[in-house]
Amino acid sequence: MSDATSRPNLPPLRLHVPEPPARPGEEANFDHVTVPPAGEARRPAADAAPADFRDLAYGLVRVLDDDGRAVGPWDPRLSPDRLRTMLRHMALTRAFDERMFRAQRQGKTSFYMKCTGEEAIAVAQAHALAPDDMCFPSYRQQGLLIARGCPLVDMMNQIYSNSGDKLMGRQLPIMYSEKRFGFFSISGNLATQVPQAVGWAMASAIKGDTRIAAAWCGEGSTAEGDFHSACTFSAVYQAPVILNVVNNQWAISSFSGFAGGEATTFAARAVGHGIAGLRVDGNDALAVYAATEWAAERARTNQGPTLIEFFTYRAEAHSTSDDPSGYRSANEGAAWPLGDPIARLKQHLITTGEWDEERHAAMDRDCAEEVKAAQKQAETNGILGHGMHQPFDTMFEGVFENTPAHLLEQARQMRDEREAAGI
């Protein structure tokens, strides 16, 4: 360390440590968030060069205006039936989250993560992608599975690590793997799935396939090297992939400033890589759908990757192990300027005469009943902590395709151990 006093003519250096606009006990503040009018963002042709629409990485693609009307060039012009199905999938996702959150609080499982406030992203994207496009999700995209028709009982079996869990109780709750629904095994190590999605997309291109890949990570984990590896590889090989960044403002207790959000947008990561970048209102199901459909068309026609930042808000805790009252303003959720995704799509359908309060209430009741019935069925397979649902020997299965001698030896040791313990 040099002696600071030896250069009295220079100002001392200062380290900038980001601080969110509001902490507990303070009024929520979203003055830093610019919300442009819906319909304002231009929609480039799907074969436009990324350099021709760099501005879209700094704006915000929005379709639903404050009155619930769909406006502007990004309106995907979906049929009312499609919109009602999307609304139902979002409501079902929320009902599922409510039920599983409560199950965790009742001690039926160890852990749960809700996606409240972010339902439009996974659900509308699942509707915009082809059913066999491959998804490499993070941990808050349960809406993909629900929209693709994964049985709720199967999801719950996994959450309970019970005898019906096809992952054999090996994974933390919500870390699903559903190959039949094009849903890659979720990893707890963040952003690892992003280069994997690029690799899957490269493989699809190598094979002359028509399927594309999509990856999801949070704004916080864009700081991981894996994210930047993925961007580089996707750009170099023009991989048919959509890289989704779900910017829900918070990575556990760290606000987006700790991922670089003070300096620029997350969509702007695309600009440096020379790939297509969009910044989208993540609470606007129509904008989410339209952006995904556009990016999918680019990927499918060999126009390369698209990085989409979905601007949204994590309305609840990070997980059942987290308490946001310890680090963020209590009224942030209420003050969030982009509203609630379900309420906004509902308003749109009502505005266009395709929906009403009665039908919405009935749908909510249906969703709650469907989830309740699934839960009842799943619990017949057991809940976590009540008995051992997997035979002990399964611990040693699947480490390798064929179990080698040292693992067989350890399996014998475990059996002896259980015997000695009288279990």
Add this chain to the structure above:
Amino acid sequence: MTDTIVSAEAEAPTTPRMNMIQAINSAMDVMMERDPNVVVMGEDVGFFGGVFRATAGLQAKYGKTRVFDTPINECGIIGVAVGMGAYGLRPVPEIQFADYIYPGMDQLISEAARLRYRSAGEFTAPITVRSPFGGGIFGGQTHSQSPEAIFTHVAGLKTVIPSTPYDAKGLLIAAIEDNDPVIFFEPKRIYNGPFSGHYDRPVQPWSKHPASEVPAGHYRVELGKAKIVRPGAGLTILAYGTMVHVALSVVEEQGIDAEVIDLRTLLPLDIDTVAASVEKTGRCLIVHEATRTSGFGAELSAQVQERCFYALEAPVERVTGFDTPYPHSLEWAYFPGPVRIREAIKKIMKD
């Protein structure tokens, strides 16, 4: 236990002679020809054919979408390979030097190695990561390391190290055909010829070694099988890669009745072949180039004691690199060469 399985093809009348690089190149050539899902990628492996020439000619033969250069990004190389494996390809990524593999560790340990288990077999990672390792070429501390023990510590990874051209090809084919991730470390000091450990003597080319007779076609050397390269009764020496040849030359020079075992695969380990030998000889010397503390020798030593304690007539001895970075100018003082091995043999044979 120690037999290699040779297909009929391999017994063709004229067997070409290859050095280790040519044998490795031939393994990839054979596999790319047989399986359209095999792809080769890595830094400089495409048009140029690799800094050690291991992929020479493959891009010209199989095209740019099956053999291609990658960004200098090991995390991305392994991560992309995992995704390709999930699609159904059989990627063979090259990490240019084992010293560069560390940025890819999370993708190897938490992803490739765990994918089969965590998805209950829905997704697998049939990847073979090739990487030149070890010193003795004046590579300095970032082109000389032997990180094999790190990988043997990871549940779900296999670690393979050949010591001859014949084994290199057969093991690499078996590794590529394996449905689990395999780390395939190539001892670069012996790419062009076996090494006696006497750095001041001329290098012998592989062409004078019987294991340079490498069949042109497909054959496998099964993973998980050690090979007794020299039978003996007085002492068991466990080695792999370059050190097999160094140990052999010391044994021959000293006229010791040692049984030298080339492990070939560190995980899964052929402990039965090792234990049978130590039971017979009563003495066990372990030789590796990697640093000593928590090196693979520690694991070998523990397993030998667990199984052969009552047959041992002397403590298990380890000859290894020192627990320092690989020093550029002092390379030959670091390398566990003939002097260190000779002294250890004296010690273990004393009583």
